[in-house]
Amino acid sequence: MRVLIVDDEMGIREGLHSFFPWTTYGITEVWMAEDGDTALALALEHKPELIITDMKMKRMSGLQLLDALLKEADFSWKAVVVSGYDDFEIVRQAMKLGAFDYLLKPINTSELGQVIERAISQLERERIDRHNQILLNSHVENALHKMSEELLKEIVEQEYDVYRESRIIHRLQTLHLEWIARDRITVMIIEVDDLKALDNKKGYRNEKELILFGIGNVVKQTVDEEYSQAFVSYEDVKHRWVVLLQCQDVSQWEKGKSLAMICMERIETYVKVKVSIGLCPTLVSLKQLHAGYVETGEILEQKALYGGNRLWTSHEWEEKMEPSDPSIRTSDEVMDLVRYGSDMDIVMAMDRFADLFNPSSSSHIKDVQQNIFEWLLSIFKKAVSLGWSDRSWERNPIAIWDQLEQYDTLDSLRVQVQAFLLAIADDFRKQTSSPSRLIQEAEKYIQASYGDGLTLQSVAAAIYVTPVWLSKLFKKEKQMTFLEYVTDVRMERAKKLLGDVQYKIYQIATIVGYKDPVHFAKLFKREIGLTPKEYRRLQGIDDE
Known part of the structure; x- marks a missing residue:
């Protein structure tokens, strides 16, 4: 504990400093000042818990010192004022300014000791109270965070239930998230590229949790700094960070795109991992929130074909990736x-x-x-x-x-x-080989490897061409995009496998290159017009 003695009489300052048994009271540092100006500077620098000050001094008085400390000090302190018998009005003013107690001149060391004991006791009680308040605030904050996360998972990851609408809106209001029910929203999903590989690294215990924690902090700070509208974020069941952005118009959605790029850059800089980010192409309401989340997740799945560390905003990424004119940058x-x-x-x-x-x-x-x-x-x-x-x-x-x-x-x-x-x-x-020959090589590679994690980059590397030009040549030679061709190959193979009773539908999805059977079923329905189960029944097979 530290004490500051303030008195313009050197004898009083030196006497208190040298002859009072400070260490008996647990005080290890004693500072002295001859006036209020010097005392204020010392107090702000050394932050003493106890200040013993005379009231009448040249330059800044004791009252002015207390007033300045109330305005400028960012630490807890107690003041004991020293006054003569005719200074009770000044003492009264000092008590209004927060003085803990007062002593009359000449100072009685026994009385000083008693006042110091009471002041130290009061400081300790206040310290315990502050600690308990911090704990309480922490518990409340954690409880609110958990309640918020549970509610967000319910309204984002589950289909909207009109019968729960009143209850959901009430809970949103309680958590100060009422804007979700009132305003338009865009959904952003942030996913770590190759997270499982990072998690399985030897010597990196709990690496995944640390990475996700770091990403969450970077995202929250970045959005808070760069986005002027309301937002909320949480980690979903697939270990992705989901950010809901209050987004009333297209200009704010464009700001969301810029925000996503900043997040991607900062995550790589500070967390040292690469991420892919999906941004919902439409603005949604509370009732449409789940559909927007699902759509954004599906858009993000394109990274399996085209590679990660990108921002995805639509299903037509390949066409957007292809430049209107060839590049000469590399x-x-x-x-x-x-x-x-x-x-x-x-x-x-x-x-x-x-x-x-x-x-x-x-x-x-x-x-x-x-x-x-x-x-x-x-x-x-x-x-x-x-x-x-x-x-x-x-x-x-x-x-x-x-x-x-x-x-x-x-x-x-x-x-x-x-x-x-x-x-x-x-x-x-x-x-050299013609573009047609190059596409033939690409087709051959895709036909042999469609069940693997094909990406535009991996196929381009296999036939020694840049991804941009492989995409361009596919459209020129085949009149379809790379993704459309790969999907056609996989769907044709899936149709053949669906006619074989030994394979379950989820196994067929894996064989033809889709990790998620649900995503496979959606693609099959879109391409063929029937679900895999319906197509199989047409073949006379009904085992699932």
Whole structure:
């Protein structure tokens, strides 16, 4: 415990400091000040539990000190004021300002000891009361959190029951969540990519719980900082974080998209895991909340095909993923452009040349020319590794630089780079596989591996093409998306297996590549027009 002695008479200060048995009362630090200004600074720095102060002092008086402490101190303290016989009005004012007791001059050490004992006893009681209040608040907060979580699971994960509506609305009001019943909502689901693999790592006890706890904290803090409307979050039965956002219009839904991207970035930064996030494409009411949750979960399932660490907002993600024009941002994309794209694809891709080599980031045209030169050399090296026959640039790279140096505008430089890419493309067309051959390889791989966890990325890697171009070529050659083709293959295989009595429907779902039998049944119904059970009955099988 700490004490601060405040008196403008050195004899009184030093006497109390040196001759009073402070340690007997458990006081280990004794500070001194000669006026209120110095005392206030010391008090705010060292936070003494007990302050013994004279009332009449030069500069800041004892009363002014107490008033300042009431306004500025962020710690618990008790003050004992020291006064003469004719200062009772000042003492009365001090008591109004929270002084614990007062002593008359000259100070009697026995009386001082008794006052200190009472002050310490009072401080201890107040400390216990604060501790008990914190515990009580914690218990109440935990109880409210649990009640909130149970209610959210009921209204989100279960179908809406009109007979429970009044009871649900009353509970929402009790938990200050009445906006869920009143306003439009969008549903966000945050799922850890490869959570089971993380949980099974040796040496990481309770890793899953720690990861989910960390994600919950990051999400709550991020939404609280970045989103101006009401929200609530909880962990669902599938160990995903579900966030309900008060969302009245499209502009707020767009803000929800930005919010999801921020959450994804911060989770990777602070929790060190990658997540996928699904955002319901429609705004829903309380009655539609379960349907919105289910739809968002189904949208999120697309990561099984296309890979995780993305934001999903619709079932047509593949089409949105495919750029309206080919890209030249990476050497792999450029190689796919020149090997599988048309001359028109290359010309259209060069429309974004200025974005890739923005002169505003360089102080001189020479810097732009240098960047383009280095980029071209990296493209040439990549092309050679893939079978490009022209090696003249390798023997004389200075000739490339001399050619670029003749042009001092970005548009003229673009024309030169475009000519290089068209020449490479023409050479590749004479010697490499056609896009049709590439799609045939993809089909062969899918036919052999449809039961595995196929993704656009895994198939693209198997046939040595970028995912963007595999998607583009599928639409061009097959007139369908990658997902549509994989689904067709799986459904055809499922139809054959449904005619074999030895397989249960849930087993067939797994065989053809779907972990969730319910999701499989929904897809089968959508594609075939019948549920798996109905289709099986048409085959004369009724064993389930």
